[in-house]
Amino acid sequence: MRYELFYWPSIQGRGEFVRLALEAAGADYVDVARERGRGLGVEAMLRLMEGPEPQRPPFAPPFLRAGRLLIAQTANILQYLAPRLGLVPKAEAARLWAHQLQLTLADWLVEIHDTHHPIGKSLYYEDQKPEAARRAQNFLELRLPKFLGYFERLLAAVPAEPRLVGPECSYPDLSLFHMIEGLRYAFPRAMLRLAPASPHVLALCDQVAAIPRIAAYLASPRRIPFNDGGIFRHYPELDP
Amino acid sequence: MRYELFYWPSIQGRGEFVRLALEAAGADYVDVARERGRGLGVEAMLRLMEGPEPQRPPFAPPFLRAGRLLIAQTANILQYLAPRLGLVPKAEAARLWAHQLQLTLADWLVEIHDTHHPIGKSLYYEDQKPEAARRAQNFLELRLPKFLGYFERLLAAVPAEPRLVGPECSYPDLSLFHMIEGLRYAFPRAMLRLAPASPHVLALCDQVAAIPRIAAYLASPRRIPFNDGGIFRHYPELDP
Numbered sequence: 001m002r003y004e005l006f007y008w009p010s011i012q013g014r015g016e017f018v019r020l021a022l023e024a025a026g027a028d029y030v031d032v033a034r035e036r037g038r039g040l041g042v043e044a045m046l047r048l049m050e051g052p053e054p055q056r057p058p059f060a061p062p063f064l065r066a067g068r069l070l071i072a073q074t075a076n077i078l079q080y081l082a083p084r085l086g087l088v089p090k091a092e093a094a095r096l097w098a099h100q101l102q103l104t105l106a107d108w109l110v111e112i113h114d115t116h117h118p119i120g121k122s123l124y125y126e127d128q129k130p131e132a133a134r135r136a137q138n139f140l141e142l143r144l145p146k147f148l149g150y151f152e153r154l155l156a157a158v159p160a161e162p163r164l165v166g167p168e169c170s171y172p173d174l175s176l177f178h179m180i181e182g183l184r185y186a187f188p189r190a191m192l193r194l195a196p197a198s199p200h201v202l203a204l205c206d207q208v209a210a211i212p213r214i215a216a217y218l219a220s221p222r223r224i225p226f227n228d229g230g231i232f233r234h235y236p237e238l239d240p
Numbered sequence: 241m242r243y244e245l246f247y248w249p250s251i252q253g254r255g256e257f258v259r260l261a262l263e264a265a266g267a268d269y270v271d272v273a274r275e276r277g278r279g280l281g282v283e284a285m286l287r288l289m290e291g292p293e294p295q296r297p298p299f300a301p302p303f304l305r306a307g308r309l310l311i312a313q314t315a316n317i318l319q320y321l322a323p324r325l326g327l328v329p330k331a332e333a334a335r336l337w338a339h340q341l342q343l344t345l346a347d348w349l350v351e352i353h354d355t356h357h358p359i360g361k362s363l364y365y366e367d368q369k370p371e372a373a374r375r376a377q378n379f380l381e382l383r384l385p386k387f388l389g390y391f392e393r394l395l396a397a398v399p400a401e402p403r404l405v406g407p408e409c410s411y412p413d414l415s416l417f418h419m420i421e422g423l424r425y426a427f428p429r430a431m432l433r434l435a436p437a438s439p440h441v442l443a444l445c446d447q448v449a450a451i452p453r454i455a456a457y458l459a460s461p462r463r464i465p466f467n468d469g470g471i472f473r474h475y476p477e478l479d480p
Contacts, residue, residue, distance in 0.1 A: 078341055103316055118354075
C-alpha cells in the first residue's frame with residue numbers, strides 16, 4: 001500500500017509525527033504537498049478539505065489517504081498506521097496505553113504551540129509578544145517539568161531499555177523523541193536545566209535517533225529543518 | 241461490567257463527555273469521586289495517578305476502570321466504550337471517522353478553555369483578564385464560526401436525521417451536544433448571533449436532549465450544573 005500524506009510543505013508541524021512513523025517502518029508513502037510541487041500539492045490538499053468531495057472532509061491537516069480511507073487527526077492516523085507498520089504491540093491494553101500516551105503528547109504539543117501564540121493563531125507572534133512572554137514563563141516553570149517528569153517516571157519504571165509501550169520501539173517513542181528534539185530547539189536553556197532530571201527520556205531519544213532508518217531520514221532532504229513557522233520556535237526572549 | 245469513572249467531583253469538565261456516553265447507553269457505572277464522598281473518592285483518584293500503582297498511570301483525569309484496564313484521555317475512553325455501548329457503527333471507516341471527529345471536538349474544547357485561561361491553568365482568571373479578553377475576541381470572531389461551520393456543513397450534507405456518524409446516535413453526536421450546551425452557557429450572545437447559520441447543529445442538539453435517557457440524566461442530580469470552575473465559564477465581559 002502506498003500511503004499519501006497531506007500536510008503543509010514548509011514546516012514539520014503535526015505532520016512530522018506521521019512522517020517519523022512512516023520512515024521508521026520504511027513504508028511506501030508520498031508527502032503530497034512536497035513531492036508534487038508545492039502549488040499543486042497544497043491545492044490538492046485544500047480541495048480535499050474544502051471541496052464537495054470527500055464525504056468526510058478533514059477539519060485540518062495532517063491527513064492520510066490509505067486506499068479508500070481518508071484519515072485525519074495525528075493521533076488517529078498513528079493509531080491506524082501503527083499495527084500495519086509494526087509500531088505497537090498486539091494486545092488491546094498496550095494499544096489503549098499507546099494511544100493514551102499519544103493523546104497526552106498531543107495535549108503537551110498544544111501548550112508548546114501556545115507559548116508563542118497565546119492569543120490567536122491568526123495573529124503574528126509579534127502581535128502577542130507580552131502575552132507570549134507570560135505564557136512561556138508559566139509553561140517553563142510548571143507545565144514543562146510536569147510533562148517531562150511524567151514521561152521520565154514512566155521510563156524510569158521500565159526494567160529494560162527505555163520504551164513507553166512494550167519492549168520494542170512504538171509510535172509514542174517516536175513522538176516523544178520528536179517532542180524532545182523540538183523542545184531542545186525551542187527552549188535550549190530550559191531543556192539544559194531539566195536534563196539532569198530526565199536521564200531516561202534523553203536515553204530514549206538517543207536510541208530513537210540511532211535507529212538506522214530514523215538516522216537516515218534525519219540526514220535526508222525529506223527532513224524539514226526546524227524553523228520559526230512551525231510549532232517549535234526558538235525565540236530567545238521566551239527562554240531566558 | 242460495572243465501570244468506574246474517575247473525575248473531579250465539582251465540575252462537568254472532560255468527564256462529562258464520558259458521563260453522557262454512559263448515561264445514553266444506560267450503562268452500569270460509578271462516578272467514584274462523587275459517590276464515595278468527595279474526600280475518599282478524590283483521594284482514590286489521586287492515588288491512581290501519583291502512587292506506585294498502577295503500572296500505567298494516567299497523566300490527568302478523567303480515567304475509567306473497566307475490569308483490569310485503566311484507561312485515560314477522554315477520546316480514548318470513548319473509543320473504548322463506544323462499541324461496547326452501541327454508540328458507534330461496526331465498520332472501520334465509521335470508527336475512524338467518529339474518532340477523528342471526537343479529536344476535533346477535543347481541539348475545539350482546548351480553545352474554549354483557553355478563552356478564560358490564555359496564560360496558565362495555574363493562575364486565576366482574575367490574573368489574566370486582559371489576555372482573556374483578547375483571546376476570547378479572537379475566538380469568537382474566527383475560531384468559533386470556523387468550528388461551528390465545519391460541523392454545520394457535515395450535518396447539512398446528511399440526507400436524513402442530523403447525525404455525525406451513521407444513522408444512529410453516536411458518541412460524537414453526544415459530545416457535540418455538550419459542546420453546544422456549554423457554548424450557549426459561556427457565550428450566549430455570540431451563540432445567538434450564530435444560531436441562524438447553524439440550524440442542523442441545533443437540530444441535532446435538540447434531538448440529543450430529547451433522548452429519554454439523556455433527558456432523564458439532565459434532570460437528575462447526577463448532572464452537575466455548569467459553573468465557573470469548569471471549562472465552559474460565563475464571564476459576560478468575554479461575550480460582549
